[in-house]
Structure formats: C-alpha cells, structure tokens
Amino acid sequence: MLLEGWGRYPRFESEALGLGDPLAVPGLVASSRGIIARGNGRAYGDAAIGTRRTLGALGLDRxxxxxxxxxxxxxxxxxxxxxxxxxxxxxxxxxxxxxxxxxxxxxxxxxxxxxxxxxxxxxxxxxxxxxxxxxxxxxxxxxxxxxxxxxxxxxxxxxxxxxxxxxxxxxxxxxxETGWIRQRTIVAKDLAGALKALDDSDAATYSVAWIDCVARGAGLGRSLIFAGEHATRQEVSSERPDAPLLPLASPGRLGVPFDLPAMTLNKASVAAFNELYFRRGARNGDKPFLTHWHPYFFPLDGVDRWNRIYGRRGFLQHQCVVPPATAHAALAEILDRITRSGKASFLAVLKKMGAGGSLMSFPMPGYTLALDLRVTDETFALLDQIDRIVVAAGGRLYLAKDARQSRQTFEAGYPTLGRFNDLRSAIGAPGHMASHLSSRLGI
Amino acid sequence: MTENRKTMLLIGATSDIGRATAMAYAEAGWQVLLAARNVQSAQRNADDIATRTGAGVGVHALDILHSDAMPGFVDGLPVLPDTVVCVVGEMGDQERAQVEFDHAAMVFRTNFEGPSLLLGHFANRFLARGSGSIVGVSSVAGDRGRGTNYIYGAAKAGFTAFLSGLRNRLAPSGLRVVTVKPGFVRTRMTAGMKLPGLLTAEPAEVGAAILAAAEGKRGRDVIYVRPVWRGVMSVIGAIPEPIFKKLKL
Structure with a gap:
C-alpha cells in the first residue's frame, strides 16, 4: 500500500503487515528482507516505510x-x-x-x-x-x-x-502530585535574548522557546520562552480550588477534515497569527500561571490531523541542532534565510539540549531549531542552503523529521556512523532492515 | 476494599471484544477472571488489564468444545462470579462448511452448543445462589439466514434462541440474561473486510455497551451495540421470503 510519514512527503509503495503477537515477530523478521517497523506513523519523512515490507506494530499494545x-x-x-x-x-x-x-x-x-x-x-x-x-x-x-x-x-x-x-x-x-504545569513566560526581543533566556532557565524542569519567524532586522529571533514545572498539590488547591488534581485530556478536539487549499497559510496569515500570538504571550508577562498538562506538552494533538493544513503536497519539517559555540551565528543566519525567503514557517521552536545520548541519537549539547515548511518547488533548495549552515556550524539533522537531507549532510552530522554500520553488519542488518530513509542516506 | 469487589468471568478472553469487555469491567472496579483455550494469549491480556487498571485478573484454561470438562471448570474457579460474559465466536469459512461437514459442525458447536452448555451450568448455579447475570454475545447474522454466512448465522440463531429462553426461565427469580448483537466490529475476525463506517463499532464500544446493559441502572435484555442496527435488521427481517431468497446477500 502507499505509505507516507506525518509530513505526507514522500510517498512510497510498501507491503504493509500488522504485528499482533510478539511471539510471531521472530518468524516474520527472519523470513522477510527490506523491512522496517512502523508505529503510529508520526515520523515526518521516510523513516517508517520499508523498502519492501513495513511491519505495523500497533497490535503490540499490551x-x-x-x-x-x-x-x-x-x-x-x-x-x-x-x-x-x-x-x-x-x-x-x-x-x-x-x-x-x-x-x-x-x-x-x-x-x-x-x-x-x-x-x-x-x-x-x-x-x-x-x-x-x-x-x-x-x-x-x-x-x-x-x-x-x-x-x-x-x-x-x-x-x-x-x-x-x-x-x-x-x-x-x-x-x-498533579497534572498541572506551573508555567512562566519570558519575552525575548531578539535571538541573543532567546538563547540567554533558555540558558537562564537551566534550572527549570521544562523550557522551550517559540520564535516569531516573520520578525526581521533588529527583532530577528524575537521569542517567547515557556518554562514549566509540575505543579504541587498545594499550588493547585490554592490557585484552582475547583480543578481536579489529576485531569485527563479534555475530550473536545478540533479537526482538519480535509486538505486545506495551499493558499490558507500564506505570508500574511502567518504574519498576523504570529503577531497575535506574540502580543498575547507578552501580555501574560512574567507572572507564573497554571496550565493543563495536555495543551502544555501536546498543543497540536488538540487539532486532529493537523498535517492537512499544509495542503496535498505535504510539508517538510527541518530540525537541526548546533553546538553552543556556533549557535548564535548559525541560527541567526538560518532565521535570516527563512524570513527573507518569505516561506515563513508556521511553527518555529527553539530548545536547549543537554548531553547527547546513544550512538545515533540526535541530541547533543547545544540548541535545536525546528521549522515547518510547506512543500513547494523552491523549498528544497532553501533547505539545502540551510543544511550547509548547519554542517559548517558542526550540527546535525533529526532523522525522525527528515525526508530530504543529502548523504553528505548526514555523514557530516553523525561521525559515529561507521561504528553503527559495523554493528549492523555484525548482526546481518544491511539489506535486511531497510527503510527508505536508510536507503536514501546509504546506511 | 478488594473483598467487596464483584467478580466477572469473561469467556473467550483472547478475542478483541473479550479483551475490551474485560477492560471495561476492570475499569469499573470489578475483579476479572479470563477463560480461554490459549492460556498464554489470555495471560497477555490479563497482564495488560491488571497493569492498566490495577484490578486483579486471573486466567483459567477452557475449551468450549469439551463439554465434559465444564462442570470441573465452573467448580474450579476461585469464586462463582457475579456476572459471566460469553463472547466466544468463530465465523468459520462458509464455502468450506458447505462441503466439509466437520468444519460446519465445528462452527455449530463453537457458536451454539459450547456456549449454551456452559452458560447452562452457570444458570443452574446462579439459581441455587439466587443471584447472577449472564451475558451472551450473539450476532445479527442469526436474525436471518443469508446465503453467504448461514452456517455461522444458524449457530448464532440457535444461541440467540437459547439466551431468550434462558432469560424467560430465570426472570421470575430476578436473574438477568442479556443478548448482545454487536453488528460489524473492527477486530481481527473482520480484518481485511470492507466495513461501512456508520455500522461498524470499535471493540471498546462493545465493551462499554455490555457493561451498561448488564450492570447499568436501566438494564436491557437485547442490545444492538449501534442502535442503527435495530432498524437495519427490522428492514432485513421484513423482506418477504420470495424476494429475500433472490437477493445476493
């Protein structure tokens, strides 16, 4: 069947098989080649599409x-x-x-x-x-x-x-103690201010910055930084005495029932949205307030199938991480390219990262920036330029979001690839475990 | 707290409907006993339900075709349950059942004979105790025989009649018998079939409907999980036989 990732680009034919019983997995894996597991299809690009077969894991749900x-x-x-x-x-x-x-x-x-x-x-x-x-x-x-x-x-x-x-x-x-987050909003007037605000929030359990990708010039990188802590029982009962301490997700949901025409998200509508959002955030100021866990962590899950807002051709998410030493210069250059291109990103998220994890993990110390761009003929060239900035800064791209980076960009960002390939060879994985992402990147 | 909990027995615990129904009872605070032929598979569901809800869940081996072993099975349970729900079902292969009569007999026995005999044992014990509820999952396929699935349909029709009669017998003693006709349900049994969205329920919907019908304040005798089925089946039931026999259904 024709499979696609959350970004709806690219699409490939792959034989889809469902896994229902963990005991049946070994036989199926041993007897198939060109396979990859697929969960709920939230990887944006081609990571969960097998070159021949895709094993749906949603039945392994116990x-x-x-x-x-x-x-x-x-x-x-x-x-x-x-x-x-x-x-x-x-x-x-x-x-x-x-x-x-x-x-x-x-x-x-x-x-x-x-x-x-x-x-x-x-x-x-x-x-x-x-x-x-x-x-x-x-x-x-x-x-x-x-x-x-x-x-x-x-x-x-x-x-x-x-x-x-x-x-x-x-x-x-x-x-x-509760399902509430005590949130504090910090306003940063430019990119340097945003990076500093994230550094200043090191002690906060949660922190993330939302960047206005339309602002240019002196206001380039103006941001709202959202810091959060799990609220205590006492905080909730004194500030929201009527609220349940451990609320479930609210059942009310918006939905995007069909592909919106590509015009819906044009430069003017994004600019207007950003301006509104920024002013509202700025008005809240530095006063901490309680937020329900669901909108704090999963704002877009409130909109069913939001990936349709970018139209039928789909969209690309670009998420990079760059080390602290080069972060300001590289991120400023990326934001400058984005704002000047007029391909304003609907969503731009900036986040500070700590120490890296595993062999091929994306995180490394530095700052990560995520952008969404609708697929148009010009998007690919723009992202290639941005990739060059990332590579020069010593950064890398997130594979779960990726649908189009080049092998050169990938190899520059993941110096441990050789060790990963050695281990894959030792267990007979090459050719056997294969997604369109791995074949595109030569893994 | 657990001492006061009611206990339900789910027969056919490895099916998607069985899993969802047991889950609905566990979420409502019941102790759950699972019975199935494949104990390993049932244990997987038992662990899942226990982990999600914190309820106690036990697993008991049962082959619905071994009627000799049934009294021992019932007496071997840790407690005579307050409610027993039977979701056992086997659609079989209609075309195969038309020529291989062993296969047809297996479909008859799995959908009609086995569940009826087992529920009969519970009915007698519930009568002796003076309390207990019985829920049988039958099928809209039993409402009228169709050329494409009448072996399965005939067995379910027998089971529906059994439940109806049992309800009639137990009602004076205040015991409840509920017949459930789920209609189309998105399960492994129907995987790959084209199902009309409006008529097709999720397993969790069936579980919630069973719990509401059997244990709710406003108890029901016969339920279609999606009410639209009641209308659909009364239309199908009203078609005169001379016309019905010529339809391709």
Missing part, C-alpha cells in the same frame, strides 16, 4: 507490569504514549520524557530516541530505559539495556529501527 514503588513500567513496543498517560496520570505518574505529540508508540520513541522540553536536564527517552527486547534480523529475540548487550542497546536507541524490531521496553515513570 502493558506487561507496573511497580508503583519504583515507577517501573514494562510495555509492548506498539503501546501508544497516550494510553500510558491515560492509565497512569490518574495514578500520579508521568513519563520521564515526552515528545511534542502523545500519539507515538514506545517503539518509535526508542528508535528516534525522542527528546522533550526537559532534555537540558533529563536527557532523552533512551536515558530512562532499563531494558528493551529486540528481535534481530536472524529472528533471535534478545534483551538489552545499559549493562546488558550494551553495544546493541546503544545502537538500537536512536537507531531508527535499523538493528531489528523492538517488541518491548521497560522504563521508569516519575511521580507527580
């Missing part, structure tokens, strides 16, 4: 065990993060790391080694894994973790599914 003393949770790999939140937030537990959507599987979170707004403090999801179960290309199922088959573990976390099929995982949930 929880296995939970220990309330330690917070240790064991689940199958097709488990959705939204299911984990629904089961455990009412019991006062929150995942150690969540990405920008809750509609991802645990297997996908491991394969992409996802990060969240707490990366500067808590690292990526892989840093909280105690164990995972991996079915190797041979069909052999092995357990691995930080001190058990550690090489395999370090290659699988962030390895984009290219070492085998992840069927299960164990990690620790963290206790929270």
């Amino acid at each position: 929880m296995k065990a939970f220990d309330p003393q330690s917070g240790r949770l064991t689940v199958e790999a097709g488990m959705l993060l939204s299911d984990i939140l629904a089961a455990f937030l009412p019991r006062g537990f929150f995942p150690p790391v969540v990405p920008g959507t809750k509609l991802v599987t645990v297997g996908g979170m491991i394969a992409a080694d996802v990060h969240g707004k707490n990366h500067h403090r808590d690292g990526s999801f892989g840093d909280h894994l105690e164990q995972l179960t991996l079915v190797l290309p041979s069909g052999q199922a092995v357990a691995c973790g930080p001190s058990e088959n550690a090489d395999l573990f370090r290659a699988t976390v962030g390895g984009m599914g290219l070492t085998g099929i992840i069927t299960g995982a164990t990690f620790r949930m963290k206790p929270v």
Whole structure:
C-alpha cells in the first residue's frame, strides 16, 4: 500500500503487515528482507516505510507490569504514549520524557530516541530505559539495556529501527502530585535574548522557546520562552480550588477534515497569527500561571490531523541542532534565510539540549531549531542552503523529521556512523532492515 | 476494599471484544477472571488489564468444545462470579462448511452448543445462589439466514434462541440474561473486510455497551451495540421470503 510519514512527503509503495503477537515477530523478521517497523506513523519523512515490507506494530499494545514503588513500567513496543498517560496520570505518574505529540508508540520513541522540553536536564527517552527486547534480523529475540548487550542497546536507541524490531521496553515513570504545569513566560526581543533566556532557565524542569519567524532586522529571533514545572498539590488547591488534581485530556478536539487549499497559510496569515500570538504571550508577562498538562506538552494533538493544513503536497519539517559555540551565528543566519525567503514557517521552536545520548541519537549539547515548511518547488533548495549552515556550524539533522537531507549532510552530522554500520553488519542488518530513509542516506 | 469487589468471568478472553469487555469491567472496579483455550494469549491480556487498571485478573484454561470438562471448570474457579460474559465466536469459512461437514459442525458447536452448555451450568448455579447475570454475545447474522454466512448465522440463531429462553426461565427469580448483537466490529475476525463506517463499532464500544446493559441502572435484555442496527435488521427481517431468497446477500 502507499505509505507516507506525518509530513505526507514522500510517498512510497510498501507491503504493509500488522504485528499482533510478539511471539510471531521472530518468524516474520527472519523470513522477510527490506523491512522496517512502523508505529503510529508520526515520523515526518521516510523513516517508517520499508523498502519492501513495513511491519505495523500497533497490535503490540499490551502493558506487561507496573511497580508503583519504583515507577517501573514494562510495555509492548506498539503501546501508544497516550494510553500510558491515560492509565497512569490518574495514578500520579508521568513519563520521564515526552515528545511534542502523545500519539507515538514506545517503539518509535526508542528508535528516534525522542527528546522533550526537559532534555537540558533529563536527557532523552533512551536515558530512562532499563531494558528493551529486540528481535534481530536472524529472528533471535534478545534483551538489552545499559549493562546488558550494551553495544546493541546503544545502537538500537536512536537507531531508527535499523538493528531489528523492538517488541518491548521497560522504563521508569516519575511521580507527580498533579497534572498541572506551573508555567512562566519570558519575552525575548531578539535571538541573543532567546538563547540567554533558555540558558537562564537551566534550572527549570521544562523550557522551550517559540520564535516569531516573520520578525526581521533588529527583532530577528524575537521569542517567547515557556518554562514549566509540575505543579504541587498545594499550588493547585490554592490557585484552582475547583480543578481536579489529576485531569485527563479534555475530550473536545478540533479537526482538519480535509486538505486545506495551499493558499490558507500564506505570508500574511502567518504574519498576523504570529503577531497575535506574540502580543498575547507578552501580555501574560512574567507572572507564573497554571496550565493543563495536555495543551502544555501536546498543543497540536488538540487539532486532529493537523498535517492537512499544509495542503496535498505535504510539508517538510527541518530540525537541526548546533553546538553552543556556533549557535548564535548559525541560527541567526538560518532565521535570516527563512524570513527573507518569505516561506515563513508556521511553527518555529527553539530548545536547549543537554548531553547527547546513544550512538545515533540526535541530541547533543547545544540548541535545536525546528521549522515547518510547506512543500513547494523552491523549498528544497532553501533547505539545502540551510543544511550547509548547519554542517559548517558542526550540527546535525533529526532523522525522525527528515525526508530530504543529502548523504553528505548526514555523514557530516553523525561521525559515529561507521561504528553503527559495523554493528549492523555484525548482526546481518544491511539489506535486511531497510527503510527508505536508510536507503536514501546509504546506511 | 478488594473483598467487596464483584467478580466477572469473561469467556473467550483472547478475542478483541473479550479483551475490551474485560477492560471495561476492570475499569469499573470489578475483579476479572479470563477463560480461554490459549492460556498464554489470555495471560497477555490479563497482564495488560491488571497493569492498566490495577484490578486483579486471573486466567483459567477452557475449551468450549469439551463439554465434559465444564462442570470441573465452573467448580474450579476461585469464586462463582457475579456476572459471566460469553463472547466466544468463530465465523468459520462458509464455502468450506458447505462441503466439509466437520468444519460446519465445528462452527455449530463453537457458536451454539459450547456456549449454551456452559452458560447452562452457570444458570443452574446462579439459581441455587439466587443471584447472577449472564451475558451472551450473539450476532445479527442469526436474525436471518443469508446465503453467504448461514452456517455461522444458524449457530448464532440457535444461541440467540437459547439466551431468550434462558432469560424467560430465570426472570421470575430476578436473574438477568442479556443478548448482545454487536453488528460489524473492527477486530481481527473482520480484518481485511470492507466495513461501512456508520455500522461498524470499535471493540471498546462493545465493551462499554455490555457493561451498561448488564450492570447499568436501566438494564436491557437485547442490545444492538449501534442502535442503527435495530432498524437495519427490522428492514432485513421484513423482506418477504420470495424476494429475500433472490437477493445476493
């Protein structure tokens, strides 16, 4: 069937098979070639489309065990993060790391080694894994973790599914007193101010900046920085005495029922939206206030199938990370290109990152910038220029978002690729585990 | 707290509807017992339900075709449940069943004989105790025989009649019997079939509907999970046989 990622570009034919029983995975893996696992299809580009076969993991959706003393949770790999939140937030537990959507599987979170707004403090999801179960290309199922088959573990976390099929995982949930976030908004008038505000928020559990990509000149990089803490029971009961302490997601949702015409998001509408958003954020000022966990962590999950707003041709997300020393110059140049191109990004998010994780993990110390751009004939050339800035700055691109980077950009950003390839060869993965991403990038 | 919890037994616990129904009861605070032929698969669902809800979930081996073993199965349960829900179903292969009569017999026995005999054991014990509810998942396929699935449909028709009669027998004693006709449900049994959206329920919907019908304040005797099915089936039921027999259904 024709498969696409969340960005809806590119699309490829691949034979889709559903996995329903973990015990059936070894036989299927051993007898297929050109395969890759697919979770909930939230990778933006071609990472979860097998060159021949794509193994849908959503049927591996059972929880296995939970220990309330330690917070240790064991689940199958097709488990959705939204299911984990629904089961455990009412019991006062929150995942150690969540990405920008809750509609991802645990297997996908491991394969992409996802990060969240707490990366500067808590690292990526892989840093909280105690164990995972991996079915190797041979069909052999092995357990691995930080001190058990550690090489395999370090290659699988962030390895984009290219070492085998992840069927299960164990990690620790963290206790929270409430489902509310105490949020503080900091206004930065330019890029330097935004970077400084993120540095100043190092002590905050969560921090992220929203950049106005339309502002130019002296206001280039003007931002709102959102810092957050899990609110205590006392804070919620004194400020919102009527609010439930551990609320579930609100059932009310907006939806995008069909592809919007490509004109909907033109330069003027984005500029107007950004201006409104910035003024509203600025008005809230520095006063902390309580926010429901769902809109704080997953604002776009409130809009069903929001990927349709970019029209039928789809969109590209570009997420890079650049080291601290080169960050200001590189990010200023990228933002300058974006604003001058008139291809204003609907969403531009800036985040500070802490130490890097696994062999092929995206995070590294520095700042990460994420941009969305609708696919047009000119978008690709623009992003190639931006890639050159990233490479020159010593940065890299996030594979879970990628649909078009060149091999040169990829190889420059991931100097550990050689070790990854050696390990893949040792387990018979080349040609066996293969996505369109891996074949495009020569992995 | 657990001492006061009610207990339900789910028969056919490895099916998607069975899993969803057991989950609905567990979320409502019930203790859950799962019965299935494939104990390993049932244990996977038991772990899932226990982890998500914190409920106690036990697993018990049962082959619905082994009627001799049924009394032992019922007496071997840790407790006589308050509610028993049977979701056992096997569609079989109609074309195969038309020529291979062993296959047809397996479909009859799995959908009609086995569930009826087992629920009969529970009915007698519930009567002796003076309390208990029985839920049987039958099918709209049993409302009228169609050329494309009448072996399965005939078995479900028998099961529907059994439940109706049992309800009639137990009603004076205040015991409940609920017949559930789910209509189309998106499950492994229907995977790959083209299903009309409006008529097709998710397994979780079936589970919630069963819980509401059997345990809600306003109890129901016969439910179609999506009410639209009641209209659809009354239209299908009203077509005169001379016309119906010529339709391709």
